[in-house]
Amino acid sequence: MPEFKTSPGTRDILAPDSGRWRAFQEVFAKTVEAAGYTLIIPPMFEDLDVFLRLGEATEVVTKEMYDFHDKGGRHVALRPEQTASVCRAFVEHRPTTPWKVWYAGPNFRYEKPQQGRYRQFDQVGIEALGTNDPFLDAEVIGLAAKFYSNLGLKRVKLAINTLGDGGDREKYAQKLLEYFSRHESSLTSESKATLARNPLRVLDSKREPDQEVIANAPAIRDTIGKEAGAHFESVLAALEAMNVSYEINNRLVRGLDYYRRTTFEFVSTALASAHTAIGGGGRYDGLVEALGGPATPGIGFALGLDRTLLACDAEGSFVAPKQAVEVFVVDTVDGSHAQTICNLLRENGVTADRAYDLRSMKAQMKAADRSGAAVALIIGEDEVQNSTIMLRPMNSGEQHSIARGDLVGEVMKALKK
Numbered sequence: 488m489p490e491f492k493t494s495p496g497t498r499d500i501l502a503p504d505s506g507r508w509r510a511f512q513e514v515f516a517k518t519v520e521a522a523g524y525t526l527i528i529p530p531m532f533e534d535l536d537v538f539l540r541l542g543e544a545t546e547v548v549t550k551e552m553y554d555f556h557d558k559g560g561r562h563v564a565l566r567p568e569q570t571a572s573v574c575r576a577f578v579e580h581r582p583t584t585p586w587k588v589w590y591a592g593p594n595f596r597y598e599k600p601q602q603g604r605y606r607q608f609d610q611v612g613i614e615a616l617g618t619n620d621p622f623l624d625a626e627v628i629g630l631a632a633k634f635y636s637n638l639g640l641k642r643v644k645l646a647i648n649t650l651g652d653g654g655d656r657e658k659y660a661q662k663l664l665e666y667f668s669r670h671e672s673s674l675t676s677e678s679k680a681t682l683a684r685n686p687l688r689v690l691d692s693k694r695e696p697d698q699e700v701i702a703n704a705p706a707i708r709d710t711i712g713k714e715a716g717a718h719f720e721s722v723l724a725a726l727e728a729m730n731v732s733y734e735i736n737n738r739l740v741r742g743l744d745y746y747r748r749t750t751f752e753f754v755s756t757a758l759a760s761a762h763t764a765i766g767g768g769g770r771y772d773g774l775v776e777a778l779g780g781p782a783t784p785g786i787g788f789a790l791g792l793d794r795t796l797l798a799c800d801a802e803g804s805f806v807a808p809k810q811a812v813e814v815f816v817v818d819t820v821d822g823s824h825a826q827t828i829c830n831l832l833r834e835n836g837v838t839a840d841r842a843y844d845l846r847s848m849k850a851q852m853k854a855a856d857r858s859g860a861a862v863a864l865i866i867g868e869d870e871v872q873n874s875t876i877m878l879r880p881m882n883s884g885e886q887h888s889i890a891r892g893d894l895v896g897e898v899m900k901a902l903k904k
């Protein structure tokens with residue numbers, strides 16, 4: 488028989504980590520629902536064309552897409568991110584604006600798997616469509632910062648930049664092309680190849696030999712128009728009013744081509760690995776139009792769940808919640824008493840588990856121990872005869888007999904509920 492294992496870049500998330508994932512999404516939901524964002528659940532695959540709007544020069548599109556022809560001959564792709572789907576949904580449903588939504592779920596990119604970088608990875612995120620108001624930029628960025636702090640993370644840095652408007656970006660790309668072409672001999676061969684595809688992306692290179700050329704490259708802020716510049720200043724002022732600390736990073740261009748104006752990234756300084764970007768986002772005015780809708784501004788962010796949890800590990804924050812039932816029932820008679828007792832307790836809001844297969848008292852007590860339950864209820868021949876149950880608090884071991892008719896009340900008392 489072949490030995491089946493998860494495919495490279497994918498993982499099974501088992502308890503207690505799975506409970507941590509769910510708690511993570513719940514904390515996120517609470518954080519953003521407090522600001523009026525509602526849940527959207529887009530499909531995990533769409534027509535390939537939707538994702539091609541992310542930009543033909545984006546690696547996510549050119550190299551990493553999981554695309555295939557389905558049995559009906561449609562060319563579809565697993566989503567590499569969710570912003571494009573949200574914009575497609577906006578065009579399809581035409582909700583009233585501002586439209587503020589949040590999402591959580593897996594995305595797929597054919598990347599080289601390593602610590603903090605997977606082929607299937609989860610994101611939580613928000614998108615807000617329909618307004619250019621700089622207060623919205625500040626709200627979106629502030630919510631990400633608030634969420635990190637709700638997770639107990641302290642070593643998170645926010646880098647922010649503006650990419651100006653559509654035309655500005657192209658002008659800047661041209662300036663960069665000229666600059667990097669002049670210094671091409673000092674660039675690594677990888678960056679030379681990137682230069683031919685997209686000069687902006689050369690700024691992303693982490694390779695040492697490229698760093699000097701990059702450090703002296705022109706900054707986009709000298710290229711952007713008046714309006715975009717004023718917008719950026721207002722965003723920064725609004726962030727300051729909210730006490731959100733930031734660092735301006737003139738080289739921050741981010742990996743997706745749809746960004747305009749405000750762009751930002753959150754980096755964990757607690758992570759030692761190469762992948763320290765735990766979240767990022769920005770404005771994508773123009774994306775809705777590219778998907779066939781009316782000109783509509785938009786802004787949002789997505790946070791990598793997998794990577795953010797690695798940052799939590801590094802900081803010792805947001806530990807996995809304890810997952811244990813409250814009561815474990817040991818029935819050495821015939822198993823039917825465990826069934827009745829468990830059902831009664833569950834109906835009364837007490838979590839309860841039991842042993843199966845009529846194992847020995849010793850084996851069942853071992854299972855009770857392993858379950859982490861606070862209380863064991865033990866029922867043998869004597870207890871059935873006397874209509875009683877033995878109640879044993881697991882931490883003290885001092886058991887006492889209770890009347891079967893008083894079961895729920897006695898258990899509540901023992902659990903201090």
Ligand code: HAM
Pocket residue numbers: 567568569570596598603604605606607608610612613614742743764765766767768769770771786787788789790791792793794795
């Ligand atoms: P992104 O920067 O491609 O942006 O991804 C956002 C976050 O997802 C990253 O900062 C990282 O934490 C996580 N991430 C990305 N790729 C991987 C991977 N292969 N393995 C693990 N984690 C990963 C977006 O996806 C945009 N849609 C964000 C956005 C929303 N912009 C505007 N609205």
